[in-house]
Amino acid sequence: xxxxxxxxIKRFGPFRIFEHxxxxxxxxxxxxxxxxxxxxxxxxxxxxVMALGGIDATRIIHRYTGIVFSVLTIQHIISASVGxxxxxxxxxxxxxxxxFTDAIDNIRYYLGLTEHPARCDRFDYKQxxxxxxxxxxxxxxxxxxxxxxxxxxxARFLPGEFIPAAKALHTNEALLAFLVIVIWHIYNAIFSPxxxxxxxxxxxxxxxxxxMMHEHPIEYERLFGVSHGSPSGEEITEERPVT
Amino acid sequence: MHCSKLPxxxxxxxxxxxxxxxxxxHIFFSSVSFAENISESEQACMACHSxxxxxxxxxxxxxxVKINIDxxxxxxxxxxxxxxxxxxxxxxxxxxxxxTKRQYSSLASRTCTxxxxxxxxxxxxxxxxxxxxxxxxxxxxxxxxxxxxRELPKGNNYCLNCHNREMSITFKSxxxxxxHIHKDILDSSVxxxxxxxxxxxxxxxxxxxxxxxxxxxxxxxxxxxxxRRCHFDKYTRTLEGIHYNILxxxxxxxxxxxxxxxxxxxxxxxxEKFANAKKCEKCHSEIYSTYSRSVHGGALILEHNEDVPIxxxxxxxxxxxxxxxxxxxxxxxxxxxxxxxxxxxxxxYGISPDVLDSYLQxxxxxxxxxxxxxxxxxxxxxxxxxxxxxxxxxxLSSPNSPNIKANLVKRCQKCHADATANFPDSWISHxxxxxxxxxxxxxxxLGYRIFIPFMIIGLLLQILLHIWRYAANR
Numbered sequence: 001x002x003x004x005x006x007x008x009i010k011r012f013g014p015f016r017i018f019e020h021x022x023x024x025x026x027x028x029x030x031x032x033x034x035x036x037x038x039x040x041x042x043x044x045x046x047x048x049v050m051a052l053g054g055i056d057a058t059r060i061i062h063r064y065t066g067i068v069f070s071v072l073t074i075q076h077i078i079s080a081s082v083g084x085x086x087x088x089x090x091x092x093x094x095x096x097x098x099x100f101t102d103a104i105d106n107i108r109y110y111l112g113l114t115e116h117p118a119r120c121d122r123f124d125y126k127q128x129x130x131x132x133x134x135x136x137x138x139x140x141x142x143x144x145x146x147x148x149x150x151x152x153x154x155a156r157f158l159p160g161e162f163i164p165a166a167k168a169l170h171t172n173e174a175l176l177a178f179l180v181i182v183i184w185h186i187y188n189a190i191f192s193p194x195x196x197x198x199x200x201x202x203x204x205x206x207x208x209x210x211x212m213m214h215e216h217p218i219e220y221e222r223l224f225g226v227s228h229g230s231p232s233g234e235e236i237t238e239e240r241p242v243t
Numbered sequence: 244m245h246c247s248k249l250p251x252x253x254x255x256x257x258x259x260x261x262x263x264x265x266x267x268x269h270i271f272f273s274s275v276s277f278a279e280n281i282s283e284s285e286q287a288c289m290a291c292h293s294x295x296x297x298x299x300x301x302x303x304x305x306x307x308v309k310i311n312i313d314x315x316x317x318x319x320x321x322x323x324x325x326x327x328x329x330x331x332x333x334x335x336x337x338x339x340x341x342x343t344k345r346q347y348s349s350l351a352s353r354t355c356t357x358x359x360x361x362x363x364x365x366x367x368x369x370x371x372x373x374x375x376x377x378x379x380x381x382x383x384x385x386x387x388x389x390x391x392x393r394e395l396p397k398g399n400n401y402c403l404n405c406h407n408r409e410m411s412i413t414f415k416s417x418x419x420x421x422x423h424i425h426k427d428i429l430d431s432s433v434x435x436x437x438x439x440x441x442x443x444x445x446x447x448x449x450x451x452x453x454x455x456x457x458x459x460x461x462x463x464x465x466x467x468x469x470x471r472r473c474h475f476d477k478y479t480r481t482l483e484g485i486h487y488n489i490l491x492x493x494x495x496x497x498x499x500x501x502x503x504x505x506x507x508x509x510x511x512x513x514x515e516k517f518a519n520a521k522k523c524e525k526c527h528s529e530i531y532s533t534y535s536r537s538v539h540g541g542a543l544i545l546e547h548n549e550d551v552p553i554x555x556x557x558x559x560x561x562x563x564x565x566x567x568x569x570x571x572x573x574x575x576x577x578x579x580x581x582x583x584x585x586x587x588x589x590x591x592y593g594i595s596p597d598v599l600d601s602y603l604q605x606x607x608x609x610x611x612x613x614x615x616x617x618x619x620x621x622x623x624x625x626x627x628x629x630x631x632x633x634x635x636x637x638x639l640s641s642p643n644s645p646n647i648k649a650n651l652v653k654r655c656q657k658c659h660a661d662a663t664a665n666f667p668d669s670w671i672s673h674x675x676x677x678x679x680x681x682x683x684x685x686x687x688x689l690g691y692r693i694f695i696p697f698m699i700i701g702l703l704l705q706i707l708l709h710i711w712r713y714a715a716n717r
Contacts (some may be wrong), residue, residue, distance in 0.1 A: 160665040176694070
């Protein structure tokens with residue numbers, strides 16, 4: 001894959017791109033409708049709620065969007081499990097001990113204590129942190145959200161106090177997710193000097209070979225060998241089984 | 244007044260001579276005013292009637308026939324002479340006997356009707372028709388001192404000249420209403436400095452229009468219109484009130500000003516809470532009895548506690564709105580909050596002043612807040628009264644309180660029909676979650692309160708380090 005002198009490698013298939021952007025849309029809707037309930041004293045929250053047609057309408061939007069989010073999350077978990085267990089997908093998101101050492105190494109590099117940044121595989125520790133944040137947080141939000149949607153049903157099987165506890169979890173986790181996305185993800189995808197003005201990978205699904213070599217050297221070496229000679233140009237897909 | 248029978252113990256002629264001498268010397272030396280301006284015929288009468296003389300009736304009654312000429316000269320009848328009413332002159336003095344004073348009065352009063360014919364019309368005919376048989380002019384107007392109506396003392400005393408007697412009016416419906424006004428009641432009312440005609444406009448010393456009303460109620464409703472001439476602010480507020488609303492829809496039992504404030508006895512409404520609450524009881528007796536058993540009503544009635552709310556504190560007095568409306572329902576937390584968020588007042592009773600705020604920050608309170616901003620609401624959201632009750636609010640410590648956990652589920656089920664026994668535990672009361680009352684919620688909140696800043700600061704530091712490294716590398 002060559003384009004304007006740069007060589008590109010396919011990183012994400014169309015479905016993963018669609019999954020990302022649908023998730024992003026759902027996330028935005030959930031944040032707007034959810035946090036405006038939590039921060040109900042702010043005039044912007046009140047404006048949002050009223051613009052959506054009142055609190056009942058806002059809650060309906062929030063809940064049904066929550067269903068979309070749940071379907072997405074469950075679908076992802078099932079497809080990833082099936083892929084890894086039966087279709088021999090690379091379990092590239094599994095957290096290893098190396099991810100922790102990578103994080104430490106990288107901070108040492110930032111501080112100028114080592115010469116080189118951590119050498120990462122297909123997904124670096126920052127991406128794994130976000131990924132598992134979304135998956136684990138998503139499961140938590142689904143469970144607590146269901147309790148809050150059907151509190152009387154939940155009280156049949158759970159102690160009553162679980163309902164305010166679910167609310168505490170749901171709102172706090174939402175705030176945490178919102179802050180992580182706004183600060184960390186948006187920085188890494190837009191404002192980081194390495195990608196500014198925007199990281200195009202999630203639009204095009206491809207990464208330049210040069211950037212891959214820089215950011216995911218282990219994956220690069222696995223694909224193209226240690227030598228920095230001319231790569232085959234063969235498209236590498238995520239689902240490609242390890243041979 | 245005419246003397247019909249000379250005192251028995253005196254010779255007529257001797258008496259006359261003595262009288263004349265005394266009388267003439269008296270007027271001569273003391274220059275009594277009437278000497279110049281009374282007619283000769285009157286002088287002849289007064290020759291005897293300025294003396295102490297008593298008329299004896301057959302029934303044994305006695306009547307002084309001494310006449311005070313000054314009284315006559317101040318009366319409206321000063322221009323007519325004794326004989327004009329009494330029908331005879333001094334020289335033709337008849338000798339008559341009467342059984343009783345009453346018999347004499349009746350006879351003498353007939354004279355009045357020779358000149359005054361109004362007893363056949365208007366207010367007099369009505370009054371006479373209701374008066375005891377035998378009521379005559381002099382009973383009300385007096386005789387020698389008779390005054391022109393408009394010269395009678397002005398103000399309330401003028402009206403009370405008549406209305407201090409037992410009398411009543413009859414409505415078309417047949418109902419009767421006493422119009423006997425007790426001066427002491429008027430004097431103890433806040434309107435003691437007003438005159439009758441301030442309220443009863445259209446009436447004056449000259450005019451006493453005859454009006455007819457279908458019923459006592461019609462009259463009360465019509466009269467209450469008078470109040471707005473001064474109390475216009477209250478009147479305009481009542482126009483928005485439910486009582487006026489149902490009145491205009493034809494329910495004449497709806498209260499008007501006088502039903503709560505009284506008419507002649509009107510007193511300041513603010514003074515006594517207990518009396519104020521009692522006013523509402525007249526019609527809303529069932530609610531009052533519920534209220535009297537509640538924590539608020541009990542304190543008012545048994546302990547004379549003036550801190551507790553009475554009807555008007557929640558429902559207001561004049562612009563009472565329909566409490567069944569959504570707007571009223573949605574205003575309840577602020578209503579209760581007027582007292583229950585008052586730190587000083589709540590401290591006095593050991594009640595948490597945070598109840599309002601904790602409600603407003605909870606699911607129900609947040610929902611309510613948005614409902615009040617005009618968003619569409621599927622069904623009303625629970626407010627204070629939905630859990631605590633309305634007129635039957637009980638102390639939380641009372642075993643029958645609907646709010647202790649054992650009973651609370653019934654309250655929950657009003658909205659959450661399928662609530663089960665442990666559902667009320669989801670309500671962590673009006674307290675901030677703490678380690679004892681709601682340990683799970685407390686721990687979760689505490690965990691995130693530490694974790695979120697830790698995470699965010701960590702991420703921000705890493706971003707800053709990254710930028711720094713990037714800049715340093717260039």
